[in-house]
Amino acid sequence: MISEVDKNDNFLGLREREEFYSGKHIHRAAQLILLNPENKMLIQKRAPQKRWYPDRYTYSVSGTVADESYEACMKREMLEEIGISVPFRKLFKVSCIFENKGAVNTVFSGRCSEKTTSLIRPDPEEAVYVEWIELEELYRAVKTEPEKYTPSLRAGITKVFQEGYGKYLFGKK
Numbered sequence: 001m002i003s004e005v006d007k008n009d010n011f012l013g014l015r016e017r018e019e020f021y022s023g024k025h026i027h028r029a030a031q032l033i034l035l036n037p038e039n040k041m042l043i044q045k046r047a048p049q050k051r052w053y054p055d056r057y058t059y060s061v062s063g064t065v066a067d068e069s070y071e072a073c074m075k076r077e078m079l080e081e082i083g084i085s086v087p088f089r090k091l092f093k094v095s096c097i098f099e100n101k102g103a104v105n106t107v108f109s110g111r112c113s114e115k116t117t118s119l120i121r122p123d124p125e126e127a128v129y130v131e132w133i134e135l136e137e138l139y140r141a142v143k144t145e146p147e148k149y150t151p152s153l154r155a156g157i158t159k160v161f162q163e164g165y166g167k168y169l170f171g172k173k
Helices: 070-082 114-118 135-144 151-162
Strands: 002-005 011-015 026-035 041-046 057-059 061-064 088-098 101-111 127-133
Touching: 026 057, 026 070, 026 088, 026 151, 041 135, 057 061, 057 151, 061 070, 070 088, 070 101, 088 151, 101 151, 127 135, 135 151
Parallel strands: 026 101
Antiparallel strands: 002 011, 002 026, 026 041, 026 061, 041 057, 041 127, 088 101
């Protein structure tokens, strides 16, 4: 069961996952900006069989919130999608709601050590490709080729740069 919310992220109840594919409901989602020691971000190219945004680039971890908190979803999805767990912190919420359908996304940030980076194992049912990318490069790509990226990644990266991306990096102010 998936958490249904209104556009202000007020919980409305639980629905079967399939009901959200109708495009008539808003759900919660959790995403992770995962950075390596060089402050590059891990992104994944979604598998072609994904119902939402197949073959598009998105966060390293992107999950639909079931009957759980955003934080519990992130812990679960991190292990499922990339096979590791790292400490993370909540950054912000960003809405991707179009005509009363879509998601309220909570974006988290985490950092991998060099050792943890080597342990990342993407789930092939989720992602066909992963890569580390400089944040500035990703921001430029999102602006010049938006169709290659999920709406939630575009919205999140845009927000990071509007607010000054330096505050989201580790070891920088």
